[in-house]
Amino acid sequence: MSVLIKGGRVITAADDYVGDVYAEDERITLIGESLDVQADRVIDAAGKYVFPGLVDPHTHLDMPFGGTVTIDDFESGHVSAAFGGTTTHVDFCIQPQGTSFGDALEQWHAKREGKAIIDNGFHMAVTDLRDGGSLEELASLPEQGVTSYKLFMAYKGALMVDDETLFRTMQVAADTGALVMVHAENGDAIDVLVKEALAAGHTEPKYHALTRPPETEGEATNRAIQLARVAGCNLYVVHVSCRESVEPIALAREKGWDVWGETCTQYLFVDCSYLERPDFEGAKYVYTPPPRAKENQEVLWGAVRGDVLSAISTDHCAFLWNGQKTLGRDDFSKIPNGGPGIENRLHMIHEFGVRAGRVSLNRMVELLATNPAKLFGLYPKKGTIAVGSDADLVVFDPERKVTLSAATHHSKVDYNLFEGTEVTGTPEVVLRRGEILMEGDELVAKPGSGRFVRRARFGEELTSRAAAVM
Ligand code: URP
Ligand code: ZN
Ligand code: ZN
Numbered sequence: 010m011s012v013l014i015k016g017g018r019v020i021t022a023a024d025d026y027v028g029d030v031y032a033e034d035e036r037i038t039l040i041g042e043s044l045d046v047q048a049d050r051v052i053d054a055a056g057k058y059v060f061p062g063l064v065d066p067h068t069h070l071d072m073p074f075g076g077t078v079t080i081d082d083f084e085s086g087h088v089s090a091a092f093g094g095t096t097t098h099v100d101f102c103i104q105p106q107g108t109s110f111g112d113a114l115e116q117w118h119a120k121r122e123g124k125a126i127i128d129n130g131f132h133m134a135v136t137d138l139r140d141g142g143s144l145e146e147l148a149s150l151p152e153q154g155v156t157s158y159k160l161f162m163a164y165k166g167a168l169m170v171d172d173e174t175l176f177r178t179m180q181v182a183a184d185t186g187a188l189v190m191v192h193a194e195n196g197d198a199i200d201v202l203v204k205e206a207l208a209a210g211h212t213e214p215k216y217h218a219l220t221r222p223p224e225t226e227g228e229a230t231n232r233a234i235q236l237a238r239v240a241g242c243n244l245y246v247v248h249v250s251c252r253e254s255v256e257p258i259a260l261a262r263e264k265g266w267d268v269w270g271e272t273c274t275q276y277l278f279v280d281c282s283y284l285e286r287p288d289f290e291g292a293k294y295v296y297t298p299p300p301r302a303k304e305n306q307e308v309l310w311g312a313v314r315g316d317v318l319s320a321i322s323t324d325h326c327a328f329l330w331n332g333q334k335t336l337g338r339d340d341f342s343k344i345p346n347g348g349p350g351i352e353n354r355l356h357m358i359h360e361f362g363v364r365a366g367r368v369s370l371n372r373m374v375e376l377l378a379t380n381p382a383k384l385f386g387l388y389p390k391k392g393t394i395a396v397g398s399d400a401d402l403v404v405f406d407p408e409r410k411v412t413l414s415a416a417t418h419h420s421k422v423d424y425n426l427f428e429g430t431e432v433t434g435t436p437e438v439v440l441r442r443g444e445i446l447m448e449g450d451e452l453v454a455k456p457g458s459g460r461f462v463r464r465a466r467f468g469e470e471l472t473s474r475a476a477a478v479m
Contacts, residue, residue: 010033010034010049010050010443010444011031011032011033011034011046011047011048011049011050011443012031012032012048012049012050012051012052012400012440012443012445013029013030013031013032013044013046013048013050013051013052014029014030014031014032014052014054014059014402014404015029015044015051015052015053015054015055016028016029016053016054016055017029017030017054017055017057017058017059017404018054018057018058018059019040019059019394020058020059020060020370020371020374021060021061021371021374021379021393021394021395022371022372022374022375022378022379022380022393023371024371024394025370025371027042028040028041028042029041029042029043029044030059030394030400030402031044031046031048032400032402032440032443033443034443035399035400035442035443035444036397036398036399036400036442036443037394037395037396037397037398037399037400038396039396040394040395040396050445052404052438054404056406056407056408057404057405057406057407057437058370058403058404058405058407059394059402059403059404059405060094060355060374060378060394060402060403060405061374061378061379061391061392061393061394061398061401061402061403062094062095062096062097062127062378062391062399062401062402062403062439062440062441063093063094063095063096063097063354063355063377063378063403064095064096064097064098064099064377064378064381064382064385064387064391064392065090065095065097065098065099065322065323065325065351065354065381066098066099066271066320066322066381066384066385067099067101067247067248067271067273067322067323067324067325068086068090068098068099068100068101068322068323068324068325068326068351069100069101069324069325069326069347070082070083070086070087070100070120070325071083071086071120072101072103072326073103074167074326074345074346074347075328075336075343075344075345075346075347076336076343076345077328077333077336077345079326079327079328079347080327080328080329080333080420080421080422081325081327081349081351081420081421081422082120082124083120083121083124083125083129083459084124084125084126084456085419085420085421086325086327086351086420087124087125087126087127087454087456087459088126088419088452088454089325089351089352089418089419089420090126090127090325090351090352091126091127091419091439091441091446091447091452091454092352092418092419092436092439092447092452093351093352093353093354093355093356093436094355094403094405094436094439095127095351095354095355096127096128096391096401096403096439096440096441096446097127097128097129097130097382097387097391097401097462098127098129098130098351099129099130099131099132099157099381099385099387099464100117100129100130100131100132101131101132101134101159102114102116102117102131102132102133102134102155103117103134103136103168104133104134104135104136104137104141104142105136105141106136106137106140106141107137107140107141108137108141108142109141109142109143109146110133110135110141110142110146110147110150111146113133113142114131114133114150114153114155117131118461121459121461122457123456123457124456124457124459125456125457125458125459125460125461126441126446126454126455126456126458126459127441127446127459128391128399128401128441128442128459128460128461128462129459129461129462130154130155130385130386130387130461130462130463130464131155131461132155132157132158132159132190133147133150133155133157133158133159134158134159134160134161134168135147135158135159135160135170135174135178136161136168136170137170137174138174138177138178144177144181147178147181148181148184148185150185150187151185151186151187151466153463154461154462154463154464155464156186156187156188156385156386156464156465156466156467157187157188157189157190157245157385157386157464157467158178158181158182158187158188158189158190159189159190159191159192159247160174160175160178160189160190160191160192161191161192161196162175162191162192162193162194162195162196162229162232162233163192163194163195163196163199163225163229163297164192164196164297164346165196165197165199165200166200169196172232172236175191175233175236176236176239176240179236179237179239179240179242179244180240180242182240182242182243183240183241183242185466186466186467186468186469187242187466187467188242188243188244188245188384188385188467189237189242189243189244189245190244190245190246190247191229191230191233191244191245191246191247192247192248192297193226193229193230193232193233193246193247193254194221194225194226194229194297194298195225195226195228195229195232198225198228199220199221199225202219202220202221202222203216203220203342205220206219206220206341207340207342211341212339212340212341213285213291213341214284214285214289214291214292214294214295214337214341214344215281215284215285215291215341216341217284217295217297217299217341217342217344217346218281218284218299218300218301221297221298221299223250223251223252223253223254223298223301223305224253226249226250226251226253226254226298227251227252227253227254227256227257228253230246230249230253230254230257230258231257233246234246234257234258234261234266234268237266237267237268238266242267243267243268243269243467243468244267244268244269245268245269245270245271245384246258246268246269246270246271247270247271247322247324248271248272248273248276248297248298248322248324249270249271249272249276249309249312249318250272250276250298250299250300250301250305250309251298251301251305251308252304252305252308254270255270255308255309255312255317255318258270258312258317258318259312259317262316262317269318269319269320269384270312270317270318270319271318271319271320271321271322271381272309272312272313272318272321272322273321273322273323273324273350274321274323274350274353274354274357274358275294275296275300275324275348275350275426276298276300276301276305276306276309277306277309277310277321277357277358277361278306278357278361278426278427279294279300279426280300280301280302280303280305280306281299281300281301281302281303282303283300284299284300289334289335289338290330292330292334292335292337292338292341292344293330293334293348293424293426294348294426295334295337295341295344295345295346295348296324296326296346296347296348297346297347310362310367310368313362313368313372313376314367314368314372319376319380319384320376320377320380320381320384321354321358321376321377322354322381323350323351323354324347324348324350325348325349325350325351325420326346326347326348326349327347327348327349327351327420327421327422328345328347328422329421329422329423330422330423330424331423333345348426349420349422349424349425349426350426351420352418352419352420353413353418353425353426353427354377355377355403355405355436356411356413356427356430356432356434356435357413357427357430357432358373358376358377359373359405359407359432359434360430360432360433360434364433364434378391378392378393379392379393380392384467385464386464386465386466386467386469386471387462387464387465387471388470388471389470389471389472390462390471390472391462391471397472399441399442400440400441400442400443401440401441401442402439402440403436403438403439403440404436404437404438404439405434405435405436405437406434406435406436406437407433407434408433408434409433409434409435409437410431410432410433411431411432411435412429412430412431412432413425413427413428413429413430413431413432414428414429415428419452437449441454441458441459442460444458
């Protein structure tokens with residue numbers, strides 16, 4: 010199968026030119042001006058942008074959490090991702106306590122089998138180094154292409170680890186070259202605040218934010234940075250939501266320490282007042298860290314513009330409002346934590362980042378594709394448009410207007426965080442390894458065609474040849 014994408018405006022993190030992109034057997038083999046080649050399929054991209062397929066480094070598909078399971082599995086989540094221009098994601102394999110890492114990985118591989126449409130890797134979420142996983146087994150994961158370890162510093166009594174587990178994992182990462190990712194919140198302090206709020210009879214969704222003040226995120230971010238320094242590992246702070254967490258990351262990066270961070274689309278748009286929406290609608294915005302006071306949004310835009318934060322992910326962790334979020338109707342601490350977003354990251358950042366003049370097109374591609382690919386061992390196979398890279402491509406119509414809505418999105422979730430938002434610009438054709446996944450409003454991809462990607466270690470490149478021998 011060969012594809013020629015003709016006359017589009019090709020935009021990578023570094024380049025911006027009008028040209029043709031030709032792909033054969035899954036990879037880009039030629040890029041040039043007015044290429045004189047035959048192809049099985051020619052796509053006229055005149056007046057359109059051509060982006061590399063986007064990479065989402067933070068998602069939770071088919072994940073047991075909060076007494077239920079996230080509503081999007083590896084099929085519905087992937088369809089939704091494809092319609093938003095995302096062709097690769099890295100999902101969290103959660104080690105059930107008392108289970109080995111190998112068994113956890115087996116469970117997560119089974120979840121994607123026969124369903125996957127886009128390509129994906131796994132991070133290993135370490136929950137237990139005593140009764141389940143061993144340090145030796147943890148150290149062997151990068152050989153299987155699982156080159157990042159995630160630790161939750163919150164969710165006491167569920168996923169939270171103590172500082173010993175965090176630090177020991179960091180020491181293993183320093184040896185193996187894996188990247189350590191942290192959910193940075195002080196879970197002990199939050200647990201006290203939640204108990205106090207409930208004892209005082211405060212049960213509404215807004216108490217989700219009031220019991221997780223930004224200082225608890227700032228403290229944990231700083232703690233993780235300092236411990237990573239002692240252990241000598243590379244650190245990535247997920248879903249940064251506020252000034253208190255941006256500042257220690259900025260300081261660390263200024264000093265040249267090996268620290269990176271991401272924010273997520275929702276923190277740039279949703280503020281804590283959404284939690285007060287009547288009739289339990291506020292529960293739609295119960296994700297963690299919580300939506301913050303509005304002034305944090307400009308802090309986050311400044312951080313993504315200035316490279317304090319290197320990526321924007323979605324943290325797609327979708328629960329139905331009706332039937333799942335309602336588990337916490339009488340107690341905010343029982344509302345499953347998480348929000349949807351895998352489909353609308355590009356829509357929102359293009360509209361309110363690029364079109365509003367906050368970030369350039371190149372920087373948008375860097376934040377949504379190239380940096381996630383580089384940080385998570387997927388580059389240059391993924392995350393750019395270059396000869397030899399996978400033909401993961403988004404032909405984007407910058408003129409077409411769409412309204413974001415649960416009525417039209419492809420996730421199974423029954424609400425949209427950005428309901429009713431009008432944007433100009435949407436993917437028109439999305440290709441993964443040269444195969445068309447969606448075109449216009451039609452899904453073309455077949456479930457089971459997405460592949461597991463064995464990722465390179467932090468700082469190493471993932472070429473097709475390297476991927477084949479790993
Ligand atoms: O509320 C959230 N973010 N749920 C998903 C788990 C996590 O903390 O990332
Ligand atoms: Zn988290
Ligand atoms: Zn998450």
